[in-house]
Amino acid sequence: MKAAIVTIGDEILIGQITDTNSGFIAKSLDRIGVEVYEMLSISDSRDHILNTFSKLQNKVDIVIVTGGLGPTKDDITKKTLCDYFEDKLVVDTAVLAHVTQLIEGFYKRAITQINKDQALVPSKCMVLHNQVGTAPGLWMKKENTVFVSLPGVPFEMKYLMENEIIPKVVRDYQRPYILHKTILTYGRGESAVAEQIEDWENNLPEFIKLAYLPAPGRVRLRLSARGADKELLEKAIEDNVVSLTEIIGDIIVGFEDDETLEVSLGKILTRKNKTISTAESCTGGGIAQLLSSVPGASNYFKGSVVAYSTEVKQNILGISKNLIEEYSVVSAEVAEAMVLRVKSLMNTDYAIATTGNAGPSKGESDADVGIVFIALATPNEVLVEKFNFGQPREKVIDRASVKGLEMLLKEISKKEQ
Structure with a gap:
């Protein structure tokens, strides 16, 4: 089963809303x-x-x-x-x-x-009741294609998708199974990962596709399987995840779909009752x-000092003026002093400094x-690493932020092994 998604609105096309x-x-x-065949954004024309x-x-x-x-x-x-x-609008009394x-x-x-005109609907449509708004959803079929019109307001659209559209599609249409498994990796670039797993990727079954989803400091590897036999798909994905772990297990930090590094960290810190x-x-x-x-971050994240200038660091x-003058403000020694000081100020189990x-x-x-120097303070030691994140500025900031969390996740995960 294939679908197309069409958003209507000039405000989207001019970048006024996302x-x-x-x-x-x-x-x-x-x-x-249901496979999405195409996505389009078009004008109010x-x-x-x-x-x-x-x-x-x-x-x-x-x-x-959606929209209009x-x-x-x-x-x-x-x-x-x-x-x-080739229809006309009529008043729906229920709407x-x-x-x-x-x-x-x-x-x-x-x-x-x-307001009353919101109750005007095409006479040939099936009305989808919008409990949370005034604009109803509309379901109309022409030849082999169903056209569903939904409000553009996100919470109204979500209500209709979850309570009207999805249940009806599940009830009325036969569909294949589509399964995904996302492997989260940190600390190695997309090209390096691709080179390392090339043979593994070439030997994937035809019904499994691999997608690389890179971001600063991390690469998500998404396996997607499509077919009629759910058990076969699940076993094939799990078998290939096991074989992948044997190749790049040192950089894999999680397997949950859509779970970010910060979410993974939050779960561990909460479970261990530790603070940062x-x-x-x-x-x-x-x-x-x-x-x-x-x-729920308030359970483990105490706070931050943004010491952007030397004056604030001091x-x-x-931080000692002599220490800064001797080693410079960008140094392992200053990073270590910063992380120890904030850990003490906030009274936390862990701390990160950049x-x-x-x-x-x-x-x-x-x-x-x-x-960039990144320091990590644990309950027992301080680790400081030096990195060269290159340019541009945004890349340096993003990669350094992710790397700091990656260092913490690796360290705290050791304690669980």
């Missing part, structure tokens, strides 16, 4: 074995919408459209659907009752004609941002642009 709907819809369909529908007609089984269902004049999706299906209750009962204001703090110079709070992005962290030169100019140190 399309998050397509990603959510694609993941939802993938989980039930009747001709553009009609041309897009015509091109997708009979090429896919289902077209899911609002009550204002620039929302033209319903009228355009009527043009495409009208819901809209009236929402406006008058919940929002406590008089309903307007614009950071003192950051060149990363400017990047490590703290990653740690605090995880729900006055807030208490000091370096992210560029584009050298700043307060003679260290080459891209040089």
Whole structure:
């Protein structure tokens, strides 16, 4: 079964808002074995919408459209659907009752004609009840393709996908199994990993595909299997993960789909009842941002000192002026002093500190642009490593932030073995 996802809205095309709907819809369909054939973002233009529908007609089984269902004049999706299906708009009494209750009962204001017009739907459509908003979803079929129109408001779209679309597709269509397994690796670049596992990759079964998903300091390897026999797919994936672990087990840090390094760390720190703090110079709070992005991070992340200037390193962290003058602000000695000081200030089990030169100019140190010292304090020792992350500036900051967490994960994972 193949699907296409179409987002409608000039605000997406000019970059005023970011399309998050397509990603959510694609993941939802993938989980039930529906292959996404194409994603499109198009303008609020009747001709553009009609041309897009015509091109997708009979090429896919289902077209899911978001946007253009609002009550204002620039929302033209319903009228355009009527043009495409040679239909007309009629009042759906159930939708009208819901809209009236929402406006008058919940929002406590008089309903307007614009609000009432939300109850206008194509006469040939199946109405999908939107419990959390005023715009209903619309399900219409022409020849071999179903067209589903959903509101562009993300929480309304998600409600309809989860409560109306997915259950109906599962009930009405036969689909293959699509299974994924994502291997999380840190500390080695994409090309280096690809070279190391080339023979393994060449011997994968035809029904398993490998995708490289690189990011600063890390590479995710996603195995995807498609077929009718779920048990066969699961066994094939697990067997190949085992053989992969024998090749690059030293850089594999996890296997859960969509689990980031910071999530993995958070689980371990929570399980061990341990805490972490950071003192950051060149990363400017990047490590703290990653740690605090995880729900429940307050259980283990105490806080951070962003000591971007030498003055703050001295006055807030208490780093000796003599130490800085002797070794320079970008040095292993200063990184070690920073990590010990923040660990003491925050009274944490672990601490991470960074000091370096992210560029584009050298700043307060003679260290080459891209040089970063990262220090990790554990309950028993301090580890300091020197890195050259090159350029540009954004790459240095991202890679240093990820590397700091990677150092912590490797160290804390040792204690579990």
